[in-house]
């Protein structure tokens with residue numbers, strides 16, 4: 317059976333990230349949080365824009381004050397006051413200083429700031445009570461960024477720091493990648509919506525709710541196509557619509573070996589290239605991955621935990637990669653101590669849901685309580701991690717390390 321690693325490689329090799337020419341959208345900076353920058357940004361402004369003061373104090377010529385101390389203060393004439401936002405008019409000459417405030421432009425002639433705590437100020441005279449370092453507290457024009465060079469690269473997620481940088485660079489409208497479009501549907505004659513009264517044998521389509529929330533949280537646009545009966549013509553119609561209206565299609569249910577598990581046959585009849593139908597993992601073994609010319613298809617298993625585990629393990633990084641992020645779209649596994657005894661049959665890569673708890677600043681994994689059954693959605697509540705036992709590993713004892721994938 318195909319290993320999880322090989323399945324992942326196959327999937328990621330088929331992801332074509334959104335394109336800088338065709339998949340752009342211009343958005344207001346205030347709505348750009350977590351969007352992906354589509355083109356590199358170059359600013360014509362230096363940062364800082366001008367030599368400016370990092371402190372409230374006095375702008376002086378270093379050579380005038382280099383031998384100052386409290387017994388022998390240097391006395392300078394204060395010729396101008398320079399608040400932030402004001403353009404200085406006077407060049408500082410020998411024996412002169414300017415009163416200056418944080419962020420204000422350094423006047424011509426001055427090269428050093430003396431903070432006001434090291435001075436005594438009287439009328440238009442300042443007494444310099446200590447010798448500063450040469451050029452102390454001056455933020456030089458272009459020290460942080462030089463105009464014309466790359467300010468931000470394409471393919472990064474816009475977090476608060478980047479949003480602030482774009483605002484500072486006077487770019488209130490920016491090019492980002494459009495949101496990936498993801499179609500979701502559930503298949504099964506037994507499925508009903510949460511509003512419907514349950515008849516014997518029926519179950520609520522909970523997968524669609526969970527999957528839509530996860531997809532939206534990843535910044536994608538969700539197209540929910542509802543519940544589709546285990547009926548080849550309805551499934552054909554829905555899948556055909558989905559592959560023509562989205563970048564990624566996610567279905568749940570109908571991918572195992574039962575008589576009513578039609579998804580794979582219909583994918584084949586619609587001309588999909590089916591890359592695999594099962595992966596050596598538990599939960600999540602019956603997982604179908606197929607491609608059409610313009611979309612990727614994930615046939616997730618119907619069991620609620622299996623659908624979510626396969627989403628977290630394979631679909632989440634796929635959506636991230638497709639969205640145009642150039643780094644860090646891959647799943648991140650972390651090594652932590654297990655507080656619980658973790659068991660597997662050793663035949664499948666096994667995913668155990670539970671919690672990363674902080675214990676004296678160190679994360680420890682604790683298996684969820686109750687039955688680890690892929691049909692048991694209830695004890696998935698409030699978990700935040702999956703511990704992973706590789707094939708061949710049957711036991712992780714308390715205190716031993718395990719790899720975990722954070723979920724949520």
Ligand SMILES: Nc1nc2c(c(=O)[nH]1)N[C@H]1C(S)=C(S)[C@@H](COP(=O)(O)OP(=O)(O)OC[C@H]3O[C@@H](n4cnc5c(N)ncnc54)[C@H](O)[C@@H]3O)O[C@H]1N2
Nearest residue numbers: 502504520521522523569570571572577602617618619622
């Ligand atoms: N003979 C075998 N039977 C099964 C195998 C196998 O290898 N041989 N694999 C089992 C495993 S593992 C899983 S996982 C499931 C996957 O089944 P399907 O993907 O075909 O899904 P269904 O048969 O449609 O449903 C399975 C289960 O999940 C419930 N379900 C389905 N959709 C939803 C939904 N949208 N929301 C909530 N719950 C849903 C459904 O009622 C079933 O209980 O196959 C095993 N069988």
Ligand code: MOO
Nearest residue numbers: 599600601622690
């Ligand atoms: O993949 Mo199934 O998930 O083990 O119930």
Ligand SMILES: [Mg+2]
Nearest residue numbers: 570572574577
């Ligand atoms: Mg089935």
